[in-house]
Amino acid sequence: MQKKTIYDVAREAGVSISTVSRVLNGSSKVKESTKKRVEAACVDYRPVASARELQSKQTKTIGVLINHRPEYFFLNETYINALLGISVAAKESGYRLLLDISEDETGASNLFYEKKVDGFILMGVKESSNLLSVLWDNDMPFVLVGSFHGDEEGVCQVDINDRKAVCSVTNYLIGLGHRRIGIIVGSTEYASCSDRLAGYRQAMEGANIPIQEEWVQVCENLTEVMAEQLAKHLFYQNPRVTAVVAFNDSTAMAVYKAAKDCGLEIPGQVSVIGFDDTKVAAYMSPPLTSVWQPSYEKGERAMHLLIDCLKQGSMPRKREELNCIIMYRESCAAPPEE
Amino acid sequence: MQKKTIYDVAREAGVSISTVSRVLNGSSKVKESTKKRVEAACVDYRPVASARELQSKQTKTIGVLINHRPEYFFLNETYINALLGISVAAKESGYRLLLDISEDETGASNLFYEKKVDGFILMGVKESSNLLSVLWDNDMPFVLVGSFHGDEEGVCQVDINDRKAVCSVTNYLIGLGHRRIGIIVGSTEYASCSDRLAGYRQAMEGANIPIQEEWVQVCENLTEVMAEQLAKHLFYQNPRVTAVVAFNDSTAMAVYKAAKDCGLEIPGQVSVIGFDDTKVAAYMSPPLTSVWQPSYEKGERAMHLLIDCLKQGSMPRKREELNCIIMYRESCAAPPEE
DNA sequence: CCCCATTTTGAAAGCGCTTTCATCTGAGTA
DNA sequence: TACTCAGATGAAAGCGCTTTCAAAATGGGG
Numbered sequence: 001m002q003k004k005t006i007y008d009v010a011r012e013a014g015v016s017i018s019t020v021s022r023v024l025n026g027s028s029k030v031k032e033s034t035k036k037r038v039e040a041a042c043v044d045y046r047p048v049a050s051a052r053e054l055q056s057k058q059t060k061t062i063g064v065l066i067n068h069r070p071e072y073f074f075l076n077e078t079y080i081n082a083l084l085g086i087s088v089a090a091k092e093s094g095y096r097l098l099l100d101i102s103e104d105e106t107g108a109s110n111l112f113y114e115k116k117v118d119g120f121i122l123m124g125v126k127e128s129s130n131l132l133s134v135l136w137d138n139d140m141p142f143v144l145v146g147s148f149h150g151d152e153e154g155v156c157q158v159d160i161n162d163r164k165a166v167c168s169v170t171n172y173l174i175g176l177g178h179r180r181i182g183i184i185v186g187s188t189e190y191a192s193c194s195d196r197l198a199g200y201r202q203a204m205e206g207a208n209i210p211i212q213e214e215w216v217q218v219c220e221n222l223t224e225v226m227a228e229q230l231a232k233h234l235f236y237q238n239p240r241v242t243a244v245v246a247f248n249d250s251t252a253m254a255v256y257k258a259a260k261d262c263g264l265e266i267p268g269q270v271s272v273i274g275f276d277d278t279k280v281a282a283y284m285s286p287p288l289t290s291v292w293q294p295s296y297e298k299g300e301r302a303m304h305l306l307i308d309c310l311k312q313g314s315m316p317r318k319r320e321e322l323n324c325i326i327m328y329r330e331s332c333a334a335p336p337e338e
Numbered sequence: 339m340q341k342k343t344i345y346d347v348a349r350e351a352g353v354s355i356s357t358v359s360r361v362l363n364g365s366s367k368v369k370e371s372t373k374k375r376v377e378a379a380c381v382d383y384r385p386v387a388s389a390r391e392l393q394s395k396q397t398k399t400i401g402v403l404i405n406h407r408p409e410y411f412f413l414n415e416t417y418i419n420a421l422l423g424i425s426v427a428a429k430e431s432g433y434r435l436l437l438d439i440s441e442d443e444t445g446a447s448n449l450f451y452e453k454k455v456d457g458f459i460l461m462g463v464k465e466s467s468n469l470l471s472v473l474w475d476n477d478m479p480f481v482l483v484g485s486f487h488g489d490e491e492g493v494c495q496v497d498i499n500d501r502k503a504v505c506s507v508t509n510y511l512i513g514l515g516h517r518r519i520g521i522i523v524g525s526t527e528y529a530s531c532s533d534r535l536a537g538y539r540q541a542m543e544g545a546n547i548p549i550q551e552e553w554v555q556v557c558e559n560l561t562e563v564m565a566e567q568l569a570k571h572l573f574y575q576n577p578r579v580t581a582v583v584a585f586n587d588s589t590a591m592a593v594y595k596a597a598k599d600c601g602l603e604i605p606g607q608v609s610v611i612g613f614d615d616t617k618v619a620a621y622m623s624p625p626l627t628s629v630w631q632p633s634y635e636k637g638e639r640a641m642h643l644l645i646d647c648l649k650q651g652s653m654p655r656k657r658e659e660l661n662c663i664i665m666y667r668e669s670c671a672a673p674p675e676e
Numbered sequence: 677c678c679c680c681a682t683t684t685t686g687a688a689a690g691c692g693c694t695t696t697c698a699t700c701t702g703a704g705t706a
Numbered sequence: 707t708a709c710t711c712a713g714a715t716g717a718a719a720g721c722g723c724t725t726t727c728a729a730a731a732t733g734g735g736g
Binding site for chain 1: 691693694696
């Protein structure tokens with residue numbers, strides 16, 4: 001059985017293919033009666049996307065780029081949640097998603113050069129990336145999910161305030177009486193890392209606590225195994241830190257492990273704070289205090305922004321900031337008496 | 339600046355577009371010297387995918403379908419890992435991924451009807467789904483990731499042996515001395531659930547332990563909150579179960595929570611076993627004994643199978659079974675003395 | 677140096693649609 | 707009744723490529 005084409009529909013409805021195309025695309029200039037007839041003839045007819053795309057120069061699909069280094073093995077849970085939001089929003093608007101998970105950006109460029117997508121949503125873009133300027137230069141709309149500063153005047157982005165959030169939790173620890181507070185973050189190539197670090201520094205400076213550089217553990221490649229080691233570095237110091245701000249909940253898990261290995265009680269001897277408030281946080285033992293961030297909403301919002309751009313034909317260079325919530329649980333307490 | 343077309347390349351190289359097309363597609367019938375010339379003219383030229391697709395009837399993209407109920411909120415980690423495997427394998431072979439996350443299957447049908455994809459990888463297909471027969475009837479290649487039985491004679495699928503795996507762990511618990519063993523699984527609409535349940539029954543029967551029906555908690559909609567409740571049902575029984583086989587690690591986490599709330603020690607008073615061996619398992623307290631399954635490899639293998647199908651033009655109705663590994667940790671012990 | 681088999685190339689059709697532009701209606705007006 | 711003009715429709719071009727088929731170039735005997 002051959003696939004039904006627009007010609008078949010036209011024949012069946014007794015009109016020309018132009019008319020069929022018009023009712024398909026909702027063009028107004030069709031008499032109600034013929035429209036009815038055409039619609040009736042459209043049963044079992046599905047336009048071939050590539051023909052449409054070729055002619056209309058629109059693909060109705062969005063490229064979703066997730067920066068992921070294979071050595072991390074697990075995909076960041078916040079990306080997944082954002083992806084869920086993106087997916088739902090896309091579906092609502094009749095867009096499809098072309099997914100590219102990779103560390104380099106050639107995948108993205110290909111999609112764009114080959115006109116496979118109408119726009120992009122980018123997650124986890126490195127500060128050093130030159131993808132954005134390529135996209136700009138070629139009028140390809142895109143929205144960033146997550147932190148990014150970059151050299152550009154401004155990009156369309158949906159983000160949280162990492163700096164502020166970490167500043168808050170650090171202040172919380174300081175308020176609890178901690179002075180020697182450690183922090184473990186990933187590569188400062190990523191704005192989220194440098195911002196969180198900046199938030200920590202801001203809080204410490206605000207409280208007039210001079211930061212010992214050995215409290216700050218920056219790691220290019222922050223796997224759980226690495227994080228565990230770095231946490232131990234923190235714990236082996238003398239005097240050792242009494243609290244640790246972890247880059248995210250995975251890191252916090254590793255810190256828990258390290259604490260256990262070092263015979264340190266949480267929160268009695270060490271306080272720990274995570275970030276992202278992933279599913280596990282509430283189930284950890286003790287339940288982890290963590291900064292919840294609206295990952296799903298970030299994705300959803302980004303998609304909406306992008307679709308707006310696509311409709312209007314121009315891209316706002318605006319940044320939207322969503323709010324985080326500190327989920328206070330049982331992993332933090334006053335530091336032990338000295 | 340206008341995009342370079344095949345005509346531009348042809349002009350630049352002093353040949354016809356047919357020749358350009360031939361070198362682009364690696365057709366042999368081109369003299370080496372002209373080939374060189376054309377390739378030189380190809381700088382900055384990127385064929386428009388839709389034109390290609392329209393003509394060649396191939397999209398070089400695979401539809402990835404993930405069954406996900408929005409009320410679960412989090413996407414199953416095994417799906418993500420499989421997705422990672424799929425992604426890597428696709429990239430190697432120059433395929434792109436069109437992602438559709440949803441509970442219903444209309445998204446899939448659309449992609450297929452509109453010729454957006456050359457084939458499908460399906461994850462989490464319900465037994466009641468009629469998508470497969472639609473795909474069969476239309477000669478659309480697809481590979482299943484994960485359990486499925488179905489009415490069809492056989493489909494191309496990459497899977498683990500859920501029954502066997504759960505049978506093993508149940509036997510392990512029995513070997514430890516447990517008799518009253520509970521199990522919590524999700525909807526038996528999904529083969530993985532019914533299979534795991536079958537494995538449990540098989541082990542219990544093998545050990546001549548009559549199963550009390552209140553030990554078996556089947557839940558249509560197994561969220562963490564639900565799982566916690568079900569675990570409590572198990573613990574409130576008198577005499578209560580001394581071990582719980584959880585459908586997966588998320589469920590196991592909920593069981594941990596329930597045990598804590600009920601004042602039960604793991605593994606002293608209750609043993610718990612998870613499934614999937616997700617990232618958290620090793621970090622739980624106590625570390626969770628869980629069945630590791632090769633999710634990434636499942637995805638990778640499925641993609642390879644699919645690509646083979648696409649090349650050969652025919653689809654094998656074969657099932658590949660990958661092996662699980664029981665990761666023994668500290669969540670299981672002998673039952674308490676009575 | 678010619679002929680024929682082979683290799684290499686080009687012209688043109690066409691994939692299935694959108695869109696422009698011209699044509700055709702028919703209602704409204706003088 | 708003839709004339710407008712807006713609304714409805716169709717013919718045809720063309721989006722950028724692949725592929726078929728025929729023509730041209732090549733080369734190896736005789």
